[in-house]
Ligand SMILES: NC(=O)c1ccc[n+]([C@@H]2O[C@H](COP(=O)([O-])OP(=O)(O)OC[C@H]3O[C@@H](n4cnc5c(N)ncnc54)[C@H](OP(=O)(O)O)[C@@H]3O)[C@@H](O)[C@H]2O)c1
């Protein structure tokens with residue numbers, strides 16, 4: 419290939435480069451250098467990196483090539499390609515082109531790059547995307563290191579030391595054969611394979627065991643995935659550890675227009691911020707109950723209420739008790755099958771994102787535990803001063 423292909427990236431000490439679609443360190447000097455090096459040339463980026471640019475717009479004064487698997491993708495000012503080979507062919511006649519990220523695209527095009535311009539921000543930040551650690555790869559060596567600078571006081575990430583480090587290939591000729599990092603492989607699993615989501619159902623079945631029947635049916639249909647706790651078996655004040663469950667179900671009969679109060683209390687005390695919740699309700703009246711109580715508790719606990727489903731249950735409530743109740747024999751087999759099918763659809767629809775969210779939560783918690791914020795006292799003092807000034811006006 420006649421075009422000199424280079425990559426440019428800003429990394430933290432662990433080679434983290436991004437979190438939830440954004441850069442993790444804000445450094446204007448790095449941005450200036452980025453513009454300086456790439457202006458007038460072609461830049462190659464992944465579709466997600468394009469989305470992370472202001473307004474999702476391409477970079478000015480540069481030819482923008484964007485990789486996507488979406489055949490219908492189009493954006494003004496962008497040349498769309500659908501494979502790394504197509505990207506390489508598109509820059510064939512150029513002198514110099516820059517791979518500008520993100521992680522997926524770096525991984526696939528790094529074997530074709532002869533230079534990597536790295537900004538090393540000396541800090542550690544929570545990251546979900548990483549650049550390969552070039553210091554650990556034999557095929558890369560440092561060609562040049564700048565002096566150490568510090569992010570300016572008026573910037574958000576002020577005080578962080580950084581330097582510009584240029585890496586070049588130790589053996590440029592073999593570049594395209596080198597396995598620098600594994601390109602992400604498409605999951606070739608069977609699309610119809612069931613998604614497994616670890617689910618905890620908290621329930622209370624107070625009167626006729628109607629709600630228990632639907633919980634038992636779901637546990638029996640998904641014995642490996644679904645656990646259940648009857649809140650009636652808990653001591654007062656006892657909570658349920660939900661930290662390992664990406665999905666939590668709440669099952670209750672409706673009593674005087676509400677879900678069971680003990681269940682509501684256990685849920686309030688056990689829910690973790692960010693957990694995904696669904697409801698399974700049984701009721702005697704003809705009207706459906708959409709889980710407004712559960713939605714309210716989720717909002718208060720910053721959990722996410724996804725959806726609910728319900729069915730009628732045999733009931734001797736209200737004036738109907740004089741005639742032996744209504745909905746005799748319900749939930750019947752078809753009600754139970756309907757509830758099981760609804761749960762299956764929920765898990766097949768949301769399963770993968772739910773598992774991914776749990777993974778993210780675990781990473782975030784582990785990172786926070788290992789990196790207590792050293793500036794927390796300063797931030798508290800700053801907030802205190804601001805409040806004090808506002809109060810004094
Ligand atoms: N620190 C830095 O210097 C720096 C630089 C750039 C980005 N970042 C960060 O990196 C993160 C984004 O990185 P990322 O790895 O998630 O995404 P990315 O590499 O920017 O984009 C991934 C997307 O590119 C397309 N793509 C990838 N391989 C392809 C192939 N072989 N054929 C066709 N299309 C392909 C796909 O688009 P479709 O989904 O449309 O099919 C894929 O979803 C963000 O957090 C961003 O802020 C950091």
Ligand SMILES: Cc1cc2nc3c(=O)[nH]c(=O)nc-3n(C[C@H](O)[C@H](O)[C@H](O)COP(=O)(O)O)c2cc1C
Nearest residue numbers: 624625626627628629671672674675702703731733
């Ligand atoms: C004391 C009592 C109050 C009830 N209140 C309502 C109600 O307000 N609305 C309704 O639709 N059903 C009501 N029901 C019917 C129950 O919600 C229904 O029978 C439910 O399936 C009971 O679930 P369980 O057997 O799991 O406790 C009530 C039932 C009882 C016994």
